[in-house]
Amino acid sequence: MTTVQGARARARTEITAAIKDEARKQLAAEGAAKLSLRAVARELGMVSSALYRYFPSRDDLLTALIVDAYDAVGEAAERACAQAAPAEAPAERWVAVCRAVRSWALAHPHEYALIYGSPVPGYTAPQATIAPASRVAVVLIGIVRDAHQARGIAVPRLAPALRAEGERMVAEFAPGLPPAVGPALVAAWAQLFGLISFELFGQFHRVVEERDAFFAHAAAGLASSVGLVLPGE
Amino acid sequence: MTTVQGARARARTEITAAIKDEARKQLAAEGAAKLSLRAVARELGMVSSALYRYFPSRDDLLTALIVDAYDAVGEAAERACAQAAPAEAPAERWVAVCRAVRSWALAHPHEYALIYGSPVPGYTAPQATIAPASRVAVVLIGIVRDAHQARGIAVPRLAPALRAEGERMVAEFAPGLPPAVGPALVAAWAQLFGLISFELFGQFHRVVEERDAFFAHAAAGLASSVGLVLPGE
DNA sequence: CCGTTTCGAGAGCACCGCTCTCGCTTGAGA
DNA sequence: TCTCAAGCGAGAGCGGTGCTCTCGAAACGG
Numbered sequence: 131m132t133t134v135q136g137a138r139a140r141a142r143t144e145i146t147a148a149i150k151d152e153a154r155k156q157l158a159a160e161g162a163a164k165l166s167l168r169a170v171a172r173e174l175g176m177v178s179s180a181l182y183r184y185f186p187s188r189d190d191l192l193t194a195l196i197v198d199a200y201d202a203v204g205e206a207a208e209r210a211c212a213q214a215a216p217a218e219a220p221a222e223r224w225v226a227v228c229r230a231v232r233s234w235a236l237a238h239p240h241e242y243a244l245i246y247g248s249p250v251p252g253y254t255a256p257q258a259t260i261a262p263a264s265r266v267a268v269v270l271i272g273i274v275r276d277a278h279q280a281r282g283i284a285v286p287r288l289a290p291a292l293r294a295e296g297e298r299m300v301a302e303f304a305p306g307l308p309p310a311v312g313p314a315l316v317a318a319w320a321q322l323f324g325l326i327s328f329e330l331f332g333q334f335h336r337v338v339e340e341r342d343a344f345f346a347h348a349a350a351g352l353a354s355s356v357g358l359v360l361p362g363e
Numbered sequence: 364m365t366t367v368q369g370a371r372a373r374a375r376t377e378i379t380a381a382i383k384d385e386a387r388k389q390l391a392a393e394g395a396a397k398l399s400l401r402a403v404a405r406e407l408g409m410v411s412s413a414l415y416r417y418f419p420s421r422d423d424l425l426t427a428l429i430v431d432a433y434d435a436v437g438e439a440a441e442r443a444c445a446q447a448a449p450a451e452a453p454a455e456r457w458v459a460v461c462r463a464v465r466s467w468a469l470a471h472p473h474e475y476a477l478i479y480g481s482p483v484p485g486y487t488a489p490q491a492t493i494a495p496a497s498r499v500a501v502v503l504i505g506i507v508r509d510a511h512q513a514r515g516i517a518v519p520r521l522a523p524a525l526r527a528e529g530e531r532m533v534a535e536f537a538p539g540l541p542p543a544v545g546p547a548l549v550a551a552w553a554q555l556f557g558l559i560s561f562e563l564f565g566q567f568h569r570v571v572e573e574r575d576a577f578f579a580h581a582a583a584g585l586a587s588s589v590g591l592v593l594p595g596e
Numbered sequence: 597c598c599g600t601t602t603c604g605a606g607a608g609c610a611c612c613g614c615t616c617t618c619g620c621t622t623g624a625g626a
Numbered sequence: 627t628c629t630c631a632a633g634c635g636a637g638a639g640c641g642g643t644g645c646t647c648t649c650g651a652a653a654c655g656g
Contacts, residue, residue, distance in 0.1 A: 138622060138633070162481070163396065166612065179615080180635045188613065248395070248480025248564065255565050263566070289580045295573045303570075316571060317558065317581040324557015325550065331482050333496070337536075338549060340528040347522045348550040351588060371602070371653060399643065412646080413604045421644065 146184050148174060150198065153191055157240050162192065192244070193256050199241040204265025206234040211269045220277035221350065221358040227269055228322055228349035235326045242330060246323050267319050271304045274315060274356055278307055283357030286314040311357060318352040325349075379417050381407060383431065386424055390473050395425065425477070426489050432474040437498025439467040444502045453510035454583065454591040460502055461555055461582035468559045475563060479556050500552050504537050507548060507589055511540055516590035519547040544590060551585040558582075 135143075152170045167188050171178040185191040210230030214223045235242040245263070249255060255263070277283050288296055288310035299312030307315075325348050328334055329341060338344050368376075385403045400421050404411040418424040443463030447456045468475040478496070510516050521529055521543035532545030540548075558581050561567055562574060571577050 136623070142633090167614090168612065177636050178613085179637075182614075183634060243481035246560075246564075248476035255568070260568075289576065289583070291576045292573065292580050295571075295577065298572070299570075313577055313580055314584075316567075316577070317584060320561035320566070320581075321554030321557045324554045324560065327479075327557065327560065328553035331479075333553070334549075335493075337532075338528075339531070340525065343522065343524045344528060344546055344549070347525050347546055348554075350522070351547075351550060355584060355588070369654070375602090400645090401643065410605050411644085412606075415645075416603060 142184070149181060149184055149191070150194055153195060154198075154241070157195060157244070158238070161240050162244050165192070167191065193258065195241070196245055196255075196259050197262050199238070199245045200259060200262035200265065202238070202241070203231060203234045203245070204262060204269070206230045207266045207269040211273065219358075220273055220281075220283075221353040223273050224270065224353040224356075224358055225346060225349045227266075227273065228352065229346065231266060231322065232326050232329075232345055235330055239330055242326070246327055247331070267303075267315075270319060270322075271307075271315060274311060274358065275304065275307060277358055278311075283311070284354075284359055286310045286355065286357055288313065314356045318356050322349070322352055375417070382414060382417055382424070383427055386428060387431075387474070390428060390477070391471070394473050395477050398425070400424065426491065428474070429478055429492050430495050432471070432478045433492060433495035433498065435471070435474070436464060436467050436478070437495060437502070439463045440499045440502045444506065452591075453506055453514075453516075454586040456506050457503065457586040457589075457591055458579060458582045460499075460506065461585065462579065464499060464555065465559050465562075465578055468563055472563055475559070479560055480564070500536075500548075503552060503555075503589075504540075504548060507544060507591065508537065508540060510591055511544075516544070517587075517592055519543045519588065519590055521546065547589045551589050555582070555585055 149170060152173050153165060156165050156169060156173075165188075167181050167185075168178040170191075171181045185194065207227050207230055210227050211223060214226040218226075235246075245259075274283065285308045292313050293309060296309035296312040299316065300307045300309055304312060304315065325345060329338070329345070334341070382403060385406050386398060389398050389402060389406075398421075400414055400418075401411040403424075404414045418427065440460050440463055443460045444456060447459040451459075468479075507516065518541045525546050526542060529542035529545040532549065533540045533542055537545060537548065558578060562571070562578070567574070
């Protein structure tokens, strides 16, 4: 798709990338609230109005960073899943993916806050963000599906009131899995980011000391909540 | 403690409250990012510089709102706990408290985002916020402790690597409970807010439809993860 | 009653997002 | 190959922000 393009088009993509890089640098240094178009332009040797040729507003720049962040954390999850694949128990792959997401979050706290903290631009996420936002969830679903097809899983309980909802969920994004797994997966997915957010946003200050071991323990708990059985159980 | 005070002191506390009220109104209307000291002052018929007699900076105003929000959600949790107390099963009290926290969050989304979203002022929470921040956790701990003393609980698993951590945790803020309950409680606490945050921040868009039933189901799962047994199990 | 403290007002600084205009450059079509 | 529209960067400017400083008036405590 990346065909040979004229000097102008090439310059445009390069400058767009440079703007995003500088913005990401400022984001990492000071946080989203302090990210300023003028400072980005200044650092790039442009005047601030020139930047509006590339991003129509500050929020659009942030949206671009959000998409990139979703892709980055999704890729980290996918890589961890692929790397842990060979014959490992599904629950261990699950924990490995959780650990990869957490590691990415600890390494990129402000980018994590951008996507899993309070939504800063408006109230509704732009359409462009929903596809990359699902990559981590897709990885987690895949692990459970593989386990279900291979060795089977311990199907979780499901409240009767959620029967239809569970069937809709698995039909939509986890076909082949028992209905009870749908709500369990969604809950585990949300809870995973609750653990990471609390650690990152300081709620675990003076509460959790052994962060790594605690997280691994909690992630294993999430695995078992979706039916993945740990070896030796 | 609220002794009779001179006109000046009384005016000061009244104006301070008026500033916080107006700030809360703007927070609810537009979010923390759009909260402006000048707009608050304008609405109160003051000039912006006068506001600095009451709050030394915008971040200090936000901190005051944060403390109030922690108190509000904590009070909601305490009220739900007290209200559900009479002879109800501990797991049902647990779910009732979770539901109260979620209801408060849905009713005050921007205030929730202020305390459980990305920390906006700096990186470390001010000292004044840590005590009110723990009220919800205290309520949850109390439910488990009561259940443990009364009918007993199903002690969760505990990874050997977390033995010491679990003992430290229960010694510090849940004395009398088995060590395994410490990490389980902390994890459930974080996961509860993961569920609420995902719903509030839009991650459940087109994923979860039956929000109430789903949340109740997940909250019940959290209850059982800390050892609370549901009736009829 | 007087001196000190507290307070509100106003001007001002540096910065912000964003808009508009104006020339220069580029590149596609005649 | 020439032309002319489109893309681009620079600059000025608008209204807004957080925050500081000074000044005169009001309230308070000894």
